[in-house]
Amino acid sequence: MSTQPTRDLEAFPNPNPERDYEIRFECPEFTTLCPKTGQPDFATLRIRYVPNELCVELKSLKLYLWAFRDEGHFHEAVTNRVLDDLLALLAPRRMTVVGEFNVRGGIRTVVEATFP
Amino acid sequence: MSTQPTRDLEAFPNPNPERDYEIRFECPEFTTLCPKTGQPDFATLRIRYVPNELCVELKSLKLYLWAFRDEGHFHEAVTNRVLDDLLALLAPRRMTVVGEFNVRGGIRTVVEATFP
Amino acid sequence: MSTQPTRDLEAFPNPNPERDYEIRFECPEFTTLCPKTGQPDFATLRIRYVPNELCVELKSLKLYLWAFRDEGHFHEAVTNRVLDDLLALLAPRRMTVVGEFNVRGGIRTVVEATFP
Amino acid sequence: MSTQPTRDLEAFPNPNPERDYEIRFECPEFTTLCPKTGQPDFATLRIRYVPNELCVELKSLKLYLWAFRDEGHFHEAVTNRVLDDLLALLAPRRMTVVGEFNVRGGIRTVVEATFP
Amino acid sequence: MSTQPTRDLEAFPNPNPERDYEIRFECPEFTTLCPKTGQPDFATLRIRYVPNELCVELKSLKLYLWAFRDEGHFHEAVTNRVLDDLLALLAPRRMTVVGEFNVRGGIRTVVEATFP
Amino acid sequence: MSTQPTRDLEAFPNPNPERDYEIRFECPEFTTLCPKTGQPDFATLRIRYVPNELCVELKSLKLYLWAFRDEGHFHEAVTNRVLDDLLALLAPRRMTVVGEFNVRGGIRTVVEATFP
Amino acid sequence: MSTQPTRDLEAFPNPNPERDYEIRFECPEFTTLCPKTGQPDFATLRIRYVPNELCVELKSLKLYLWAFRDEGHFHEAVTNRVLDDLLALLAPRRMTVVGEFNVRGGIRTVVEATFP
Amino acid sequence: MSTQPTRDLEAFPNPNPERDYEIRFECPEFTTLCPKTGQPDFATLRIRYVPNELCVELKSLKLYLWAFRDEGHFHEAVTNRVLDDLLALLAPRRMTVVGEFNVRGGIRTVVEATFP
């Protein structure tokens, strides 16, 4: 099984598609680079969704988040990007992605994006 | 009274069926095996329900949860399974089961399933 | 003034009956016996209500809760019992009783009953 | 400027009367006497309101709360009294007063009164 | 890039204007002077908004808040002022500013203003 | 196995008498009666000791603490009493008993007794 | 039994004078007046001591602390005063009094005095 | 690499044997069976040591702790057993093992064993 950073998110069939239920992930190990200064940014990502036909596979999610490590991303854009990528993969009934970014300039930033 | 793991959940008559009220259980000692790797998983299960004619007996709930100890279960499926088993036993007015699973791969997973 | 355990809850006239307002009690010193094993159970009772014409007197509430000390009660039934006794005394506009019972068999139980 | 306990609450014109916004005060230094026993009672008062034409001046609020120090007051009545006094002064759009009283007889009491 | 206190808030185009999502800032380093006594006041400002066409740039927000350091401002007025300035810059879909001011005279004050 | 309150503490042979190691118990369900007023008192008992030849059996400790439920005891005396009883049973190398009693008259009391 | 504020601290014989053990009191309801401004001050007093022949009676301690309510006292002096009064009553083996005073002028003050 | 439970702890050479430094592990996923009742017990193990020539390999420690899952062990004995096994493997300069076991019969047990 590959352990390289990758954008290839994997899904598996929802074992209980007849029921609306919620899956939540807390990912405190998300890091990117600041597109302006090139310096590292750190965040906790929180993802929650109600699956439709597909669920995201946990290990592929880990490798997907790892793939942002050496890229430059703004806080607002990267939170929406993760939401868009997961929506494209899963077509869930509902989904929210929250990015909680560490203090920069004495200010802590949180971005929360929701579908629909 | 038996103290072997068992799927035989027991119920007793709801002492106040004329009233909608809620019963909540917090079970921090839930453990199963990962179906892929065979390694132990650990979770806190939270169960809450509004009983109809029947309430679940506390000791039988403990033995029921114990019965998952040596079996392989995915996070999403086992949370729905506990909900299904309790719905079949109790036919409650409302019920929610939440599984809060320990960190794997730097990510913490929570699954929450509700009837109806 | 008596300081014996007693079921004689006392009430006093609501000083502000023209207004809906809420009174909340947190009672961490509630103890009964398990009806099956005879062993002590411990709970925090939380009571909140919107009074109508009457308020419950605090010291009589303390003595009333004390009266459960040497009696056997199931978690579900005793929580509803406290609600019923207070409803009979006060005829409040709204009332909730929550019993938070200590861990037994690795499981923590909470019962919450509400009128109406 | 006087620093004696006083019932003379002072108000100043709301700087933003065109907007509904909320002001909250947390006052952990509220003390009265028990009307039955004469012994001191202690509470944290929480006040929140949406001002209309007037806001309460902070120092006069401090002196007003101080004026209860040597008086006997029941928990339920004094919480409603503070609400009534502030309503009479400010005629706010909305207001809530919460009194969180220290443990007496093993029981903690909270009273919450709201206008309208 | 300037690092002087300044009222010149800067904005950048919302990267995802097609979606309602929320941005939150926690700014624990806000300080002004009391207009009555000239003494320093300290607050944590919390800002959250749903952007429309524009987002506020983080560094300019820091410099903007810094500009209040040597000015006299009342709690109620300055919280509304920050809201007004950000509304004028961003024309957001929704916005809330909360000012949590340190204890003065034994009382802690919070002001919360929302658009619309 | 008996489940009656009893003073008959039971011991078992220390499995590692060649090594100084510490055993700690936290017992949040300790209750007695006030010898003056007859009203219930509640405490958390903390016991820690370095065993010599004997260890105290956990269930007998539970039944032993239960035996205080209907007796009158002062805070200072009962904490020393538990220490004395355990010293007589175990002859440990070191032992400390701490009684943390709930608030009475606005004051929380802790008693800590140590051997030697 | 009197329930007036009083300086008459009462003692009772130490039930275990042969052993060094510690008694600790946490008293969060201590209030005096500022000798300069006459305004109320609030503190949590923490008292811990190793009794010799005498222990302080809990209710008399409550009434003793109450007697400071209408008097002017500086933080440093009143903490030492409580220590001196208790030393005179009890002649303990060791004693510490800590006064934790609420924020004044943005500064929180703690005074800790120990015998010997 | 095997992922079966195993007693085969693995060590690697201490990269800095010239310096006394401490390594600490927190293992919240330790579970065994009660030797009396056969029911599951749960604990957090805390291990800290100053290595000499060898350090314990993290994955082999995980598999070693897993090997206790289906065995009966008393709290006191199993904590000393883990210490003994690690001492035999590593011959460290200092080592402590702490087992923090979940509540049974209303009592929480902690065992702490240290070398030398």
Place this chain on the structure above:
Amino acid sequence: MSTQPTRDLEAFPNPNPERDYEIRFECPEFTTLCPKTGQPDFATLRIRYVPNELCVELKSLKLYLWAFRDEGHFHEAVTNRVLDDLLALLAPRRMTVVGEFNVRGGIRTVVEATFP
């Protein structure tokens, strides 16, 4: 009474010079400017000391700390400076000053200086 920032610390005679006791101040409202960038820095200062003949007056301490507001100071130097100024004023038996500075560049800095 002046309320301008000032370096004129005032002292008063220690009311209990015959006893070693400790006075502690927590000052969460300390702010200076960074000497390199001119931007504001924020810290909580903690001061504790055993007075000899003199105690520092609380209000003058507040005005003294205020006087750093518009000056440039490095973390290490300003913490030692406050210690030096208080030593010169009070000649205490012991004194410690701790400066806990807010996060800059993702790093939080604490400086602790002690006499003697």
Place this chain on the structure above:
Amino acid sequence: MSTQPTRDLEAFPNPNPERDYEIRFECPEFTTLCPKTGQPDFATLRIRYVPNELCVELKSLKLYLWAFRDEGHFHEAVTNRVLDDLLALLAPRRMTVVGEFNVRGGIRTVVEATFP
């Protein structure tokens, strides 16, 4: 001023070399790669030291820690490496480096190394 990751730690003269005082840094944004699997590891580094002639410059420390981001390091070795590098730069009187690494395989690891 460069903002590239770099091993070039910079020092400045200790402003108070005549006094032993302590400087502490908390660095929650430390990340490296696992030398075995290549996957990211995350840690909070805590550094505390008593400077002799030199203090480490904060921004260069940030860039130094950043330089570990794309390198493989074992927990034990990297904590000692940071200590060695800082010792070589500063020749401090005392220094401790603590690495608190995120959970891997259900186990959290902390390494603490001290000079001398």
